[in-house]
Amino acid sequence: AAKYFDAGDVQANGFQIVEDDRTGDTFTETGASYMGFAVSALLASALADNPRYAIAFTGDGSFMMNPQILIDAVEHGVNAMIVLFDNRAMAAITGLQKAQYRRGFRTSDSVSVDYVAMATAVKGVKAVFAGASADELRTALSEARAHHGLSLVHVPVYGGDDPLGGMGAYGSWNVGNWVDDVQARYLQQNI
Numbered sequence: 027a028a029k030y031f032d033a034g035d036v037q038a039n040g041f042q043i044v045e046d047d048r049t050g051d052t053f054t055e056t057g058a059s060y061m062g063f064a065v066s067a068l069l070a071s072a073l074a075d076n077p078r079y080a081i082a083f084t085g086d087g088s089f090m091m092n093p094q095i096l097i098d099a100v101e102h103g104v105n106a107m108i109v110l111f112d113n114r115a116m117a118a119i120t121g122l123q124k125a126q127y128r129r130g131f132r133t134s135d136s137v138s139v140d141y142v143a144m145a146t147a148v149k150g151v152k153a154v155f156a157g158a159s160a161d162e163l164r165t166a167l168s169e170a171r172a173h174h175g176l177s178l179v180h181v182p183v184y185g186g187d188d189p190l191g192g193m194g195a196y197g198s199w200n201v202g203n204w205v206d207d208v209q210a211r212y213l214q215q216n217i
Contacts, residue, residue, distance in 0.1 A: 027051075027079045027080060027081050028050075028051060028052075028053065028071075028078045028079070028080040028081070029044060029046075029051060029052045029053065029081050029083065030052075030053050030054070030063070030064035030065075030068065030080060030081070030082045030083065031044075031053070031054045031064055031083050032055070032061065032062070032063055032064035032065070032082065032083060032084040032088040032089075033055055033059045033061045033062075033063060033085075033088055033118070034061070034085055034087070034117060035085065035117040035118045035121070036064075036084060036085045036088065036111060037054050038118065040083055041054070053067060061088040061091040062084075062088050062089070062091030062092035063088070064082035064083060064088065064108075065084055065089060065095040065108055067080070068080050068082050068095060068099060068176070069095065069098055069102060069104060071104055071105065071106060072099075072102035072103055077104075077105065079105055079106060079107075080107075081106065081107045081108075081109060082106065082107070082108045082109070083109050083111070084108060084109070084110055084111070085111050085112075085113070085116070085117065086110060086113065086114065086135070086139070086141070087115075087116040089108070089110050089141075093144070095108075095176075096144075096145055096151050096176065096178075097148055099175070099176035100149070100150035100151060100175065100176060103175075104175070104176050105175060105176075106176055107167075107170050107171060107176075107177045107179065108145075108176070108177070108178040108179070109167075109179050109181060110141055110178060111183045112139075112141065112180060112181065112182050112183065113182075113183045113184065113185030114135040114138070114185055115135060117185055120185075141153070141178065141180040142154065142155050142178070142180050145178040150175050150176070151175065151176050151177065152169075152173035152175065152176070152177040153177065153178040153180065154169050154170055154177070154178075154179055154180070155179075155180050156179050156180060156181040156182070158182070163179075166179050167179060
């Protein structure tokens with residue numbers, strides 16, 4: 027299957043564990059933070075002469091940038107799966123905020139979303155809940171893969187501060203109280 031990784035922790039963590047059988051199996055927005063890239067990329071298979079089965083790995087924040095894919099995929103006959111990791115927060119941004127400022131700011135979600143009900147509301151989409159164990163996840167993935175059309179697997183994931191619950195945030199992010207300086211230097215360059 028072709029694999030599309032969305033922005034943030036999904037991409038950073040996915041690249042550390044993905045294994046490909048050939049070149050051209052994995053695609054990403056290369057760290058540009060285009061939230062919603064992975065699910066949007068699924069639509070490309072509707073245009074392909076020989077479409078491959080595709081899997082979009084996305085977080086809850088990125089998915090909500092383009093939930094329209096649920097309708098577009100059915101309309102255009104996309105055969106693919108969305109694996110939606112739901113930590114009810116924008117984990118990459120929260121991690122960078124905490125690494126730089128020691129606290130998160132407006133990146134958690136106090137509103138619960140039933141993604142299975144949301145996806146199932148679109149006729150032709152198969153949506154399944156991944157459960158809370160490895161066996162339940164395997165069953166959900168198999169069920170979703172067996173569906174001809176678009177499927178969505180809702181995977182709840184831990185989103186707290188315990189370092190064993192994630193891979194951490196490393197590096198820096200050019201957003202903060204130095205934005206004006208970064209912008210000024212960017213505008214001075216000649217590319």
